[in-house]
Amino acid sequence: MTLGWEQLGVGLLSAIAKRQGHDVQLAFSHSLFNDRYNLSIPSLAPFFDDRNDVIDKIEKQRPDVLAFSALTGTYQWMLGIARDAKLLNPGVKVVFGGVHPSAVPERVLAQPQVDYVCVGEGDVAFPALLRAIEEGGPAAPIPNIRYKLPNGEVIRGPQAGFIQDLDALPAFDKTLWEDHINIGDWYLTMASRGCPYRCTFCFNNFFARLPEGKSGKYVRQRSVGHMLQELRAAKKRYKIRFLEFEDDVFTVDKKWVREFLYHYKREIDIPFQCLTHPKYMDEDIARWLSDAGCRHVQMGIQTMDDEFKQQSVKRYEKSDHVYQAMEVMRKYRLNPKVDHMFGLPGEPVEAQEEARKLYVLHPPFRIQTFWTNFLPGTQLVRQGLAMGLITQEEVDRLNDGIDFDFYRESAKVSDPAKRKLYKTYEVFFKLIPVLPAWLRRRLKPKSFQWMPVALCSSISFFADVLVGLALRNPDHITYAKHYLYHISRFFLQKAGIRLPAPTKLNAAARENTAPKERPAGASVPSDVLVGSP
Structure with missing residues (x-):
């Protein structure tokens, strides 16, 4: 999981797959200081890189199906995970879905490590594909699914309409994330x-x-x-x-x-x-x-x-x-x-x-x-x-x-003058929530024009963080707690100490979380979901 946080689309597909009888596991990346969205600090990210942990999880689980839900910013990382997973387990079927593959399905399917691409909503397509894989492979085109035959021919299923009855879907599978987020x-x-x-x-x-x-x-x-x-x-x-x-x-x-x-x-x-x-x-x-x-x-x-x-x-x-x-x-x-x-x-x-x-x-x-x-x-x-x-x-x-x-x-933004102008407005906008009314009216973005662009960027970043924490913005507080947990977990694991899962369950829920045995002789694909919707 490359964005380091819960993704509802992945949770829903997990719930759908479990309802069909499949065993679903999650390979999670905390992506500290490199979440491809909010926070990127290249000097720190390599130290906390947990890519090998994700690969180890996949290798130990040995899934029949490996599913990714990719954004443009996470796509290359996921392709690399899929490539290494195929080397470890050549028989694993790799499925890519989500926003990026839906935009450019042909380019995604052209990658040798990708077997199937889900285009658009996967609520019906994904379980249909799992069922087909369980039976040895698709016998006919599957709506919203594209795949390659052994000879390289691409089979393109029709693009179905959107599911209309959302009440027919299960609730998001939250248990998938309990070991990784609170x-x-x-x-x-x-x-x-x-x-x-x-x-x-x-x-x-x-x-x-x-x-x-x-x-x-x-x-x-x-x-x-x-x-x-x-x-x-x-x-x-x-x-x-x-x-x-x-x-x-x-x-x-x-x-x-x-x-x-x-x-x-x-x-x-x-x-x-x-x-x-x-x-x-x-x-x-x-x-x-x-x-x-x-x-x-x-x-x-x-x-x-x-x-x-x-x-x-x-x-x-x-x-x-x-x-x-x-x-x-x-x-x-x-x-x-x-x-x-x-x-x-x-x-x-x-x-x-x-x-x-x-x-x-x-x-x-x-x-x-x-x-x-x-x-x-x-x-x-x-x-x-x-x-x-x-x-x-x-x-x-x-x-x-x-x-x-x-x-x-x-x-x-290639025009230096325009970029500088935007940066001065960005600094001002980040400060607005804590400025008194008289200062908001008097202060202008041009007050920051003397600052280099790099300094404006730094001030904007730290102002956003400090203002958010000072105002007890739940976004900032939760994000900070999440980071502190995973940084602590990272160092303690190196010392052989295991932190308890971040999610706290109510007493009644704890009594009902004992692992359930699969019936003797049951054989269903194991699916590891890696990605973001």
Whole structure:
């Protein structure tokens, strides 16, 4: 597991495979100081590299099927794991799925260590593939699956529509992660799938268009009862301190939100956070969220230039929607965390000043800044090619997971003056949550123009960390505790000392965790899931 944290897609596929009778194990990488997303410190990462531990786990387990769910940033690492696993166990079948393989399936399947590629959702395709492997191999094309015959011929299954009944799926398999993360510190779940928007930089831009023929609804919702059933069981098993709904837009269905939050407060009553969109946040929703115990709401803003936003990013909310959403969230003490992007192709630099005005008037609890990345399959890649910002050679390397930009870096902004401008705004945005109102109004990003870019980057990083810890942001607190645990575990294991698992179970749950024996004569494939959705 290369991102060092729980991935809901992997947990769901594990639950589906177990329901079919398979033995599922996880090969987990803590990825300290190199998680390909939040934190990358090249000087420290090699010292804590646990790649050999992942290989050892796979070698000891000797799975029949090795499954990876890859992002562009993790793809090359996973290919290397798959290659070494094949050398140790030539008979293992390697399956790649997830966002990156769904964007460029032909390139992934062309790799000699990859036997199967799942394109799009795998809820039906993955168990169908496991069943076919158990029977000696696919006898016919499998929807959403592509594979190679011994002669090299590629068999391409049809792209099926999206699963519509989410209640038919099992709950996420949390037991898979109990030895690696403290599930009670940050319980992750989702109440829906899909996003109503197709932002040019996001995987939803192409993922929603994958099915051939009738696709069904892309935005789908679990029933209130199904969602509560999962949370009741989780509350019984774990000592949950905080909960996050990872839906793209948790508030997309207002009627569902009202009913669910009514029962959530009465039956679950655990502090939580969720994600929203400016057009799906109003006074009613803000009040319901606050009453139910919501502590934070994350909302993507990205840019405050309305014309550019609509024409180039394909986001159709107006600045008025953003201001109104920020105002009601502030009114009901929902501590908004906003996502802001730098380096969007063609964005007028004046858009940063418009964003500054918003953040000064309605200071967020945190401004999470991202530097624009080109992701395979998205419309943003085609825009970048047309504008001459990237070459076809760079796109090819990107499709192979090479030279993938880190979200906190700025390699694609080649204009030094523009990059310096963005960096000064980034420093200012990181400080806004703790600046008094009078200083927010008086201080300007130009106050930091004397700083070198490298110094701006360092100040932005440390300001984000220190402000987050000072404000007791649950993201920062949980992340810090997770790192401290795995750093301690790393050194103690070298001394022959084994730390207990990070997840704390409730007493009743501990009594029910004794290993269950498999019936005599049972023979089912063993699946090691390695990857991220």
